Amino acid sequence: PEARPRVWVSQPLFGDIIAGLDEHFEVDDTREVTAWSPAQVARKLADADGALVTLNERVGAAEIADAPRLRAVANVGVGYDNLDVAALRARDIVATNTPDVLTETTADMGFALLMAAARRITEGERWLRDGRWTQWSFDTLLGHDVHSTTLGILGMGRIGQGIARRGALGFGMRVLYHNRSRLPDRIERNSRAAWVDLDTLLRAADHLVLVLPYSAATRHLIDAAALAKMKPTATLTNIARGGLVDEDALADALSAGRLAAAALDVFEGEPAVNPRLLALRNVVLTPHVGSASLATRRAMATLAVDNLVAALGRGPRAGDPPTPIAATATGAT
Numbered sequence: 001p002e003a004r005p006r007v008w009v010s011q012p013l014f015g016d017i018i019a020g021l022d023e024h025f026e027v028d029d030t031r032e033v034t035a036w037s038p039a040q041v042a043r044k045l046a047d048a049d050g051a052l053v054t055l056n057e058r059v060g061a062a063e064i065a066d067a068p069r070l071r072a073v074a075n076v077g078v079g080y081d082n083l084d085v086a087a088l089r090a091r092d093i094v095a096t097n098t099p100d101v102l103t104e105t106t107a108d109m110g111f112a113l114l115m116a117a118a119r120r121i122t123e124g125e126r127w128l129r130d131g132r133w134t135q136w137s138f139d140t141l142l143g144h145d146v147h148s149t150t151l152g153i154l155g156m157g158r159i160g161q162g163i164a165r166r167g168a169l170g171f172g173m174r175v176l177y178h179n180r181s182r183l184p185d186r187i188e189r190n191s192r193a194a195w196v197d198l199d200t201l202l203r204a205a206d207h208l209v210l211v212l213p214y215s216a217a218t219r220h221l222i223d224a225a226a227l228a229k230m231k232p233t234a235t236l237t238n239i240a241r242g243g244l245v246d247e248d249a250l251a252d253a254l255s256a257g258r259l260a261a262a263a264l265d266v267f268e269g270e271p272a273v274n275p276r277l278l279a280l281r282n283v284v285l286t287p288h289v290g291s292a293s294l295a296t297r298r299a300m301a302t303l304a305v306d307n308l309v310a311a312l313g314r315g316p317r318a319g320d321p322p323t324p325i326a327a328t329a330t331g332a333t
Ligand code: 8YV
Pocket: 053, 054, 055, 056, 076, 077, 078, 079, 080, 102, 290, 291
C-alpha cells in the first residue's frame, strides 16, 4: 500500500484536536514548547508532506529548499508574516491561516488593552501591590476617558471592524479608520466608522489601535514622525505585530509626555521586550495573548487541522481548504 503522508506539528496545540490528523497521516508532533531554529525547521520539513506551524516558525525559501514532498503549510494564526507566501506559491505549496474564528476574542483584547492604558489599570495594580496605597486621595492615578472620545483604527479588517463596533455601540465613541482602501459603504455603516487619511487619523485619535498586517511596507509605520502627530493625551494600543512600531521612538514619546500611554501585546523582538518599555510606568505589556481564550485557541487549532487535512486531499473538503491565504496576498517580511 501507498505510504501515508507525513505531517509535522511544530508546537503542542490541543492533543485531542491534533489527534484528528492521525486518521489520515503519520504525525510528527511536538510535546513541549520548542524554539525551532531555521535549520531545524528545514530538517523537519525535509520529509514532510504537510506542516502545521505557529508564528514561532518562519517558513521561507530557505526552509523549503530541501522539502521536495511539501504540499501544504497550515498556519495557526490569522497573521502570516512568518510565511513567505510567494516562495510557497512558486512551489505550488498551499498556505492557509485561521481568520474569523479569532476576530471577536482579539477585538475584546484590543479593547481591554485600550482601557487598561487609558485608565491606568495595571499601573494602579502594581502601585497597590507595592504597598503604596496608604491613603486615598482625590488625584490618585488620574487617567483619560474612553467613552465619547475619538477612536482611531489603523487597519480595518475583521478585527478592526470588531473594535470599531465596540467603540461606537458600547462606548459612544466617534470612530475613524485608515486602511489602504476605503471599505464598502455597508461595512462602514455596520462598523459606524469613517475613513480618513493616515495623517488625520494620527492627529484626531484619542485612542489609536493598530490592527494591520505586518510586512516590509508597514515596518515602523508608527515612527517618531507619526508619534509626533498624535495628541499628548492619546493612547496607542498594538495587538497586531511589534514591528509596526519603532519602539525606541515610542519610549521617547512616552517618557517625554508626548503620548499619555501605550498598551502592547506584541513586540519587535518578542519574546524579548525592549528594556526601555519595561522601565516605563505608562505602558501596559502583555505576552502576545490577543487570541488567547480557551475557546478561540481550540477553534484556531481545529481550523488549522481542517485546512491541513483538506489541503492534502483528505477528509470531507478534500482539495478545498476552508481558509486558504488569498492568491493575491503578499505576506512575508
Ligand atoms: C496567534 C496571532 O496566537 O493570529 C495571529 O496573527 O498573532 C495570534 O492569534 C499566533 O499567530 C499563533 O501562531
